[in-house]
Amino acid sequence: MAKLSGAGAVAPSLLLCCCCCVLIAVLAGQPAAGDDAFERTVFEMVNVAIRGNATVQGDPRVGPALIRLLFHDCWVNGCDGSVLLDKTPADGARTEKTAARSIGLGGFDLIDAIKARLAAAGGGASCADILAFAARDAATVLSGGRIRYAVRRGRGDGVASSAEAADAALPGPVSSFAELEESFAARGLGKGDLAALSGAHAVGACHGSSFADRLRPSVAAAYQINGTYQLALVARQKLLLLQNASDSATTMMNNVRDMDPAFRAASSYSGVGVDTAAAGALDNSYYTANLQNMVLLKSDWELTQDEDTLARLVAYRDDAARWNKDFGEAMERLSSLRPPVGARLEIRKTCRLTNLSPGRAVVHALKSFLRRRYDQISGLLKYFNAGLM
Numbered sequence: 001m002a003k004l005s006g007a008g009a010v011a012p013s014l015l016l017c018c019c020c021c022v023l024i025a026v027l028a029g030q031p032a033a034g035d036d037a038f039e040r041t042v043f044e045m046v047n048v049a050i051r052g053n054a055t056v057q058g059d060p061r062v063g064p065a066l067i068r069l070l071f072h073d074c075w076v077n078g079c080d081g082s083v084l085l086d087k088t089p090a091d092g093a094r095t096e097k098t099a100a101r102s103i104g105l106g107g108f109d110l111i112d113a114i115k116a117r118l119a120a121a122g123g124g125a126s127c128a129d130i131l132a133f134a135a136r137d138a139a140t141v142l143s144g145g146r147i148r149y150a151v152r153r154g155r156g157d158g159v160a161s162s163a164e165a166a167d168a169a170l171p172g173p174v175s176s177f178a179e180l181e182e183s184f185a186a187r188g189l190g191k192g193d194l195a196a197l198s199g200a201h202a203v204g205a206c207h208g209s210s211f212a213d214r215l216r217p218s219v220a221a222a223y224q225i226n227g228t229y230q231l232a233l234v235a236r237q238k239l240l241l242l243q244n245a246s247d248s249a250t251t252m253m254n255n256v257r258d259m260d261p262a263f264r265a266a267s268s269y270s271g272v273g274v275d276t277a278a279a280g281a282l283d284n285s286y287y288t289a290n291l292q293n294m295v296l297l298k299s300d301w302e303l304t305q306d307e308d309t310l311a312r313l314v315a316y317r318d319d320a321a322r323w324n325k326d327f328g329e330a331m332e333r334l335s336s337l338r339p340p341v342g343a344r345l346e347i348r349k350t351c352r353l354t355n356l357s358p359g360r361a362v363v364h365a366l367k368s369f370l371r372r373r374y375d376q377i378s379g380l381l382k383y384f385n386a387g388l389m
């Protein structure tokens, strides 16, 4: 084969060089020169909100909140910003964020602030895109730059958001492994994604009512949270309080790593391989905690009950780099879940409200109402026809 020479040889090497530059920019995770103002603005605002700067104090709750918000948005009818809506013409104020499964959701104010900053600069980003990038940047910041993945733009904002739909679609804290697997499979995600994404519970907090079921002496011992962990709660006089299923006032850190050293010692937590000084970091320490049965949610414990998934938990505990990579890839898939074909989408002016004018809102609500009734009536007709045949 003839060797390339002169300009012919330069072109491929130039191309290779360009590809490497793009790759380095993407891998660096920082907004690179040439990235548009959208990405820079989102990254800067998320970074400052989490870490703070000379004028703004950092908020440790906001990073975990953004990551969870993306999960809740994309799980219900795809990534369409529907979790951000305060009310819609068809659903009134009973939107996704008011669902029982949405307990503790946060990050809304930061999304509003990013939207306002972009709008002031003449940018027309959808709320769904802002959330997808904000969650990505939160993962990068909380992991100290170790988690990086690409996110594409182009999501539209949905005009429907129902609390009932959210409660029906989202897995709950007491879901069984089979239910979790089914919920993921329904969205084209596998057991590997379930194992990798659950690692997000390395950060953030949980309300007592979400895990009270794992603290009762009446439930099987294997299903309860580790006994020494419970003893540490007794020492803090928190056990009785948390056993109350309706306790939605008390919260605990998701990750035993983030409890103070005295609590960790009292609970006999083994932090081998964990950077216990890195409180609040998004890393693979969730797997160390889960394999000691020191996670709060039953849904987390359920992962240890499936053989393949248990093997993944062990692999992620022992290989931080592997989890960082798999988590990023699974987040990319999560961020790419699409709304159903034919769903009405727009670029909202404000993330909390649809753009519909009051007149069009009435027509839209009427159409949704009639469509629902039509579906019910045609369902009934099919049922009767089947009975007559």
Ligand code: HEM
Pocket (backbone or CB within 6 Å): 061, 064, 065, 067, 068, 071, 103, 104, 105, 106, 171, 172, 173, 174, 175, 180, 197, 198, 200, 201, 203, 204, 205, 206, 207, 208, 210, 254, 297, 299
């Ligand atoms: C697999 C099924 C899942 C279930 C059943 C589940 C359930 C929950 C529950 C009940 C809470 C605590 C809510 C409270 O009491 O305040 C929580 C917190 C959290 N979840 Fe999940 N989750 C799941 C998957 C995910 C996924 C896929 C992600 C993201 C990739 C995620 C990210 C988070 C984060 C970051 C928090 C802490 C939020 C904060 O502190 O503001 N979860 N989850």
